[in-house]
Amino acid sequence: MAKEQKTETVEPVAEPVAVRKMKRYWRVAVIANIKDDDQPHPPGVPDDAYADFDHIETIHKLQAALESDGHETKFLMADRSLPAAVLEYQPDICFNIAEGLGGDAREAQVPALLEMLQIPYTGSRVMTNAISLDKTFTKRIWRDRNLPVAPFQEFAQGDEPLRAEFKFPLFVKPSREGTGMGVDTKAIVKNDSELRERVNYVIQNYQQPALVETFLSGREFTVGILGRADSKLYSRHPEWYDDKDGFHRLPILELDSSRSVTPQVYSKAAKSKDVGEEGAPDFTCPAIVEPDLEKKLKHLAWRAHTTLNALDISRSDIRLDEDGNPRLIEINTLPGLTPDYSDLCLQAAAEGIAYNDLILDILCLAAGRWGLLEPREIALKANKR
Ligand SMILES: Nc1ncnc2c1ncn2[C@@H]1O[C@H](COP(=O)(O)OP(=O)(O)O)[C@@H](O)[C@H]1O
Numbered sequence: 001m002a003k004e005q006k007t008e009t010v011e012p013v014a015e016p017v018a019v020r021k022m023k024r025y026w027r028v029a030v031i032a033n034i035k036d037d038d039q040p041h042p043p044g045v046p047d048d049a050y051a052d053f054d055h056i057e058t059i060h061k062l063q064a065a066l067e068s069d070g071h072e073t074k075f076l077m078a079d080r081s082l083p084a085a086v087l088e089y090q091p092d093i094c095f096n097i098a099e100g101l102g103g104d105a106r107e108a109q110v111p112a113l114l115e116m117l118q119i120p121y122t123g124s125r126v127m128t129n130a131i132s133l134d135k136t137f138t139k140r141i142w143r144d145r146n147l148p149v150a151p152f153q154e155f156a157q158g159d160e161p162l163r164a165e166f167k168f169p170l171f172v173k174p175s176r177e178g179t180g181m182g183v184d185t186k187a188i189v190k191n192d193s194e195l196r197e198r199v200n201y202v203i204q205n206y207q208q209p210a211l212v213e214t215f216l217s218g219r220e221f222t223v224g225i226l227g228r229a230d231s232k233l234y235s236r237h238p239e240w241y242d243d244k245d246g247f248h249r250l251p252i253l254e255l256d257s258s259r260s261v262t263p264q265v266y267s268k269a270a271k272s273k274d275v276g277e278e279g280a281p282d283f284t285c286p287a288i289v290e291p292d293l294e295k296k297l298k299h300l301a302w303r304a305h306t307t308l309n310a311l312d313i314s315r316s317d318i319r320l321d322e323d324g325n326p327r328l329i330e331i332n333t334l335p336g337l338t339p340d341y342s343d344l345c346l347q348a349a350a351e352g353i354a355y356n357d358l359i360l361d362i363l364c365l366a367a368g369r370w371g372l373l374e375p376r377e378i379a380l381k382a383n384k385r
């Protein structure tokens with residue numbers, strides 16, 4: 001016999017953010033980790049640690065972009081001072097680009113804190129930022145969803161037997177870093193002794209497992225994804241977004257590292273060069289590719305984004321294997337946002353999207369999701385009455 005269903009009166013929860021915050025201009029906290037190139041690293045911390053942190057100039061550019069639409073902004077450092085600072089400032093929403101400090105999921109630290117305090121923020125949430133930092137976890141999920149990735153094996157100790165299916169050359173990198181940290185031409189290993197040496201270097205230097213993959217010898221691309229299914233309801237530029245699925249695919253950027261400071265590898269050293277500088281890779285955006293390959297690359301980046309439940313913005317790196325088939329390398333759910341420098345900003349600029357508009361759209365998409373913005377359709381309908 002079916003259990004008797006009890007009807008309970010549900011007490012209303014606290015006033016929703018939508019009701020509290022239906023205002024035009026917000027207090028926006030820009031949350032980031034800042035690098036100080038003059039500051040020596042503590043003992044045991046690798047030379048290239050903090051490479052993914054931002055320069056204060058980027059924060060100023062972000063603040064200027066947000067303020068250009070009338071919002072008030074304040075920069076908050078993503079360190080131990082953050083919980084108190086965020087409670088004191090009481091932002092309506094945070095623009096989060098913080099990479100975090102230490103632990104196994106540092107990019108998820110700020111989202112986790114803000115969720116606990118129930119403060120809205122831009123971009124992906126805790127689970128997605130934790131998983132996407134970990135390249136092995138990410139690839140396991142993509143593989144499970146039949147997305148093409150290079151064969152891979154994680155080495156936590158260093159002396160694990162290499163699976164028989166692998167053929168040299170292989171590529172070795174830290175499983176949980178970014179911005180080319182721990183990646184240079186020595187990451188390409190041609191035999192077992194080079195493999196062991198590099199795996200041990202990664203484990204010891206970065207205090208984390210080494211991810212070993214088949215070396216993908218083909219062209220390299222990176223593809224930005226903006227939006228989500230209901231972007232058109234909240235965006236300041238609804239025309240950017242696809243009528244069917246609501247996402248915007250930024251133009252594909254090709255990185256040709258053959259003449260760079262680290263040939264074949266988009267390393268930390270190569271990433272720290274300005275566009276056009278000696279030793280920088282050649283950047284081509286939009287990449288010159290066959291329409292079929294363009295479709296595939298954009299589709300893969302979109303699948304990479306949606307499979308991980310990424311939000312608002314991401315950038316996925318893809319390389320072709322020796323047979324010319326695209327393989328997903330990694331997804332950046334906190335892509336760099338330095339104008340005229342970061343890959344994603346180059347992609348936006350290539351199709352005429354101004355930096356301020358890009359930043360404000362990331363803000364509006366997040367604000368819509370957190371109930372700070374009225375959906376456009378509802379607003380339009382309300383005006384008609
Ligand atoms: N399996 C691979 N085969 C060939 N090159 C690779 C492979 N994995 C990474 N790379 C190279 O190393 C660079 C950095 O690797 P990536 O996984 O994107 O880490 P990061 O987070 O540092 O950007 C890539 O842009 C690419 O040039």
Ligand SMILES: [Mg+2]
Pocket residue numbers: 179180317330
């Ligand atoms: Mg990358």
